[in-house]
Amino acid sequence: MYFTTLSDALHMAGHGPYVWVSYAATLLVMFVLIWWPIKQRRQLIEQQQRIQRINASSQGNSSLKDQED
Amino acid sequence: MWTFFHKLGSPKWFYDISGKILLWLAPITALLLIVGAVWGLFYAPPDFKQGNSYRIIYIHVPVAVLSLSGYYLMAIAGAIHLIWRMKLADVAMRCAARMGAGLTFLALFTGAVWGKPTWGTYWVWDARITSELVLLFLYMGIIALYEAYDNKVAASRACAVLALVGTVNIPIIYKSVDWWYSLHQPATIKFTEKSTIDPSMFYPLLIMIIAFYCFYAVALMMHMRSEVLVSERKTRWVQEILEKQS
Amino acid sequence: MMVRDSLWLGMLATLRREMTLLWRRKSDSLNPLLFLLMVSSLFPLGVSPAPDVLALLSPGIIWVVALLSCLLSTESMFRSDFDDGALELMLLNPQPLYFHVMVKVLAHWCLTGIPLAIMAPVVALMLNLPPAAIPVLMISLLLGTLPLVFIGAIGAALTVGLRRGGVLLSLIVLPLYVPVLIFGADAVKRAAEGSFAPGQLAILAAFFMLSFALAPLAVAGALKISVDS
Numbered sequence: 219m220y221f222t223t224l225s226d227a228l229h230m231a232g233h234g235p236y237v238w239v240s241y242a243a244t245l246l247v248m249f250v251l252i253w254w255p256i257k258q259r260r261q262l263i264e265q266q267q268r269i270q271r272i273n274a275s276s277q278g279n280s281s282l283k284d285q286e287d
Numbered sequence: 288m289w290t291f292f293h294k295l296g297s298p299k300w301f302y303d304i305s306g307k308i309l310l311w312l313a314p315i316t317a318l319l320l321i322v323g324a325v326w327g328l329f330y331a332p333p334d335f336k337q338g339n340s341y342r343i344i345y346i347h348v349p350v351a352v353l354s355l356s357g358y359y360l361m362a363i364a365g366a367i368h369l370i371w372r373m374k375l376a377d378v379a380m381r382c383a384a385r386m387g388a389g390l391t392f393l394a395l396f397t398g399a400v401w402g403k404p405t406w407g408t409y410w411v412w413d414a415r416i417t418s419e420l421v422l423l424f425l426y427m428g429i430i431a432l433y434e435a436y437d438n439k440v441a442a443s444r445a446c447a448v449l450a451l452v453g454t455v456n457i458p459i460i461y462k463s464v465d466w467w468y469s470l471h472q473p474a475t476i477k478f479t480e481k482s483t484i485d486p487s488m489f490y491p492l493l494i495m496i497i498a499f500y501c502f503y504a505v506a507l508m509m510h511m512r513s514e515v516l517v518s519e520r521k522t523r524w525v526q527e528i529l530e531k532q533s
Numbered sequence: 534m535m536v537r538d539s540l541w542l543g544m545l546a547t548l549r550r551e552m553t554l555l556w557r558r559k560s561d562s563l564n565p566l567l568f569l570l571m572v573s574s575l576f577p578l579g580v581s582p583a584p585d586v587l588a589l590l591s592p593g594i595i596w597v598v599a600l601l602s603c604l605l606s607t608e609s610m611f612r613s614d615f616d617d618g619a620l621e622l623m624l625l626n627p628q629p630l631y632f633h634v635m636v637k638v639l640a641h642w643c644l645t646g647i648p649l650a651i652m653a654p655v656v657a658l659m660l661n662l663p664p665a666a667i668p669v670l671m672i673s674l675l676l677g678t679l680p681l682v683f684i685g686a687i688g689a690a691l692t693v694g695l696r697r698g699g700v701l702l703s704l705i706v707l708p709l710y711v712p713v714l715i716f717g718a719d720a721v722k723r724a725a726e727g728s729f730a731p732g733q734l735a736i737l738a739a740f741f742m743l744s745f746a747l748a749p750l751a752v753a754g755a756l757k758i759s760v761d762s
Contacts (some may be wrong), residue, residue: 230339233404240343240397241324244350247393251386251506255513259532262517266529369754421708428705435695441762445691445755449705452687452751456709463712470719 296373298515299524305508316505319498327491334488340404343397345491349499351394351415354422355457357387357503361429362454365447375511377443378518380450381433382510386503388426394419414468418461425453543628544636551640554613561609562644565602566652572598573656584661591660592721595670596677598656599649600710603678606645607685608702610638611693611756620693621760630753635745638686638752646678662725669724669734676737677717683748684709690755694762713740 228234327345334341361383367376398416399409410416429446436442484492519525555561576594577587614620623633653674654667662670688706695701720733 230342231333233338233340233342236340236400236404237328237342240346240400241328243396243400244346244393247389248502248506251389252509254385255506255509258513259516262513262520263529263532266520266526421711424704424708428701428708431701431704432691435692435697435701436762438762441694441758444758448751448754448758449687449691452709455747456712459712460708463715467715467719 296371296375298375298378298519299522301375302512302515302528305512309505309508312501312508313505316498316501319494319501323491323494323498327495331488331491332485337405340401341488343401344488345495347394347397347401348492349496350390350397351419352496353499353503354387354391354394354419356500357383357390358422358426358450358457359454361387362447362450365443365450369444369447369451374518375515377447378511378514379507380443380447382507382514384426384429384433384446384450386506386510388423388430390503391419391423391426395423412468414465417468418464421460421464422457425457429453540628540632543626544632547633547636548640551637552644555640555644561606562648565606565645566648568602568605569598569649569652569656572601573660576660587661588663588725591657591662592666592670592725593718594660595653595656595662596674596714596718596721599653599674599678600681600714602649603646603681604685604703604706604710607641607682607689607706608692608699610641610686610689611759612689615693615759620756624757624760630756631749634686634752634756635749638683638749639745641686642679642682646682647675649678650674662721663727665727666721666724669729670721672734673717673720673737676734676741677713680713680737680740680744680748681710683744683752684713687748687751687755690752690759692759693756694759713737716740 228238230237323345327342331342333339361380364376364379364383367373368380395416398419402411402416403409429449432449433439433442433446436445516525516528520529573594576590580586580590611620614623624630626633650671653670657664657667657670685702685706687709688702691705692702716733716736720730720737723730723733
């Protein structure tokens with residue numbers, strides 16, 4: 219371990235802000251890249267629920283296309 | 288053999304198998320990332336010339352490597368879609384474009400932040416950063432082209448063509464910028480120096496590169512899975528999955 | 534034998550048609566030249582009129598502005614054909630689209646790129662480029678504008694069906710222009726400094742050949758996509 223105390227590690231002999239800003243930016247980008255598909259999926263579920271409610275309320279036959287893949 | 292290839296193009300098959308892969312790949316990725324980062328941040332010795340700021344290398348290099356590999360993955364996926372009309376390849380291309388743009392931006396950002404303590408300025412027109420900037424423009428061009436088309440089927444094919452054109456050009460661009468930079472390089476400092484890297488610094492770098500490749504795979508699969516759900520949302524198997532989740 | 538004859542005839546017909554159309558719309562060829570003149574004049578106004586500063590910057594300025602003129606002129610390359618349906622007819626043609634595209638873009642270059650190369654000495658005079666560099670300037674532009682027009686054609690073909698293609702075209706095409714710019718501007722800079730190196734011109738010639746041979750493939754593919762959409 220090259221840093222004895224936590225404040226040493228944060229300071230990194232003056233280069234601390236640069237290193238930590240870079241790592242923080244990376245974490246941010248990685249987080250966004252993981253969160254985006256999760257959000258997309260949630261939106262899709264909500265959209266489907268809305269459609270099903272509309273279908274049920276209009277008393278139409280909610281036809282699910284039988285598409286095999 | 289062709290049945291395997293045909294199955295490869297099936298979104299449902301992809302969704303199922305990627306779900307299984309993610310179950311073990313995601314934890315491994317997280318582990319590798321943590322090990323690599325902790326090792327690089329705290330256990331590797333500080334550099335003789337650059338001090339502690341060189342630790343940014345453990346992010347900058349993997350991300351830069353991936354931004355380039357990601358472009359080739361995107362271009363190959365686009366080519367497959369263009370030739371064989373495989374829906375999955377189209378999904379892969381689009382997801383790779385988004386991810387690649389983010390990673391390229393990150394490479395530029397970390398490069399700039401690294402530049403400040405090392406060379407005194409945030410932006411230096413050196414060969415690698417300039418090539419990376421051009422790569423970012425290439426990615427943004429592809430994303431912009433996709434958004435501009437109303438007909439999304441044509442949009443994918445147009446982006447595939449553009450990605451292929453970019454593929455041919457990337458080596459040319461790199462070599463030109465490299466050569467251009469060698470003309471203007473100040474004699475005192477060698478910015479892109481290929482110094483022999485000490486093993487104690489090299490191993491964490493290797494781990495981080497592998498970790499980021501795994502991360503790319505994980506994130507790409509997640510993107511592709513949700514894209515597949517969106518584009519196949521009218522089919523029965525997707526409806527079943529969505530109902531189970533809501 | 535007959536197929537080859539008819540391919541040549543087809544290409545000549547396309548060439549004749551393009552030249553006639555472009556000649557009729559002379560403003561399409563004049564506008565890039567005016568652009569070159571006017572935008573080059575902006576630099577002394579915006580940066581500095583000092584002769585030595587201009588002399589230093591002029592190779593790059595002339596090349597960048599010539600590059601932008603090419604870009605602007607390629608935008609409308611396929612638009613009128615797309616609008617009136619001639620493009621679809623071209624696609625229905627049994628002969629390979631590759632050759633017709635090659636000839637069409639070549640015709641466009643003849644009436645865009647070559648005039649730029651000829652006009653360049655005037656701009657060089659305004660920007661105080663050392664006279665020794667002017668022949669190299671003209672040759673480099675002659676060699677370099679063809680790749681620029683051919684690569685621009687790829688972008689034009691990809692965006693011809695879109696409503697607001699203009700800025701998108703620049704975004705797509707400019708990264709691909711970087712190598713041509715680097716070598717073209719450097720060739721002129723070397724000549725301005727007095728040391729002439731034919732290597733840069735040779736590389737420009739390589740780009741010339743490469744884009745002439747390969748770009749029509751991408752253009753043809755892109756045109757098919759645009760028309761089908």
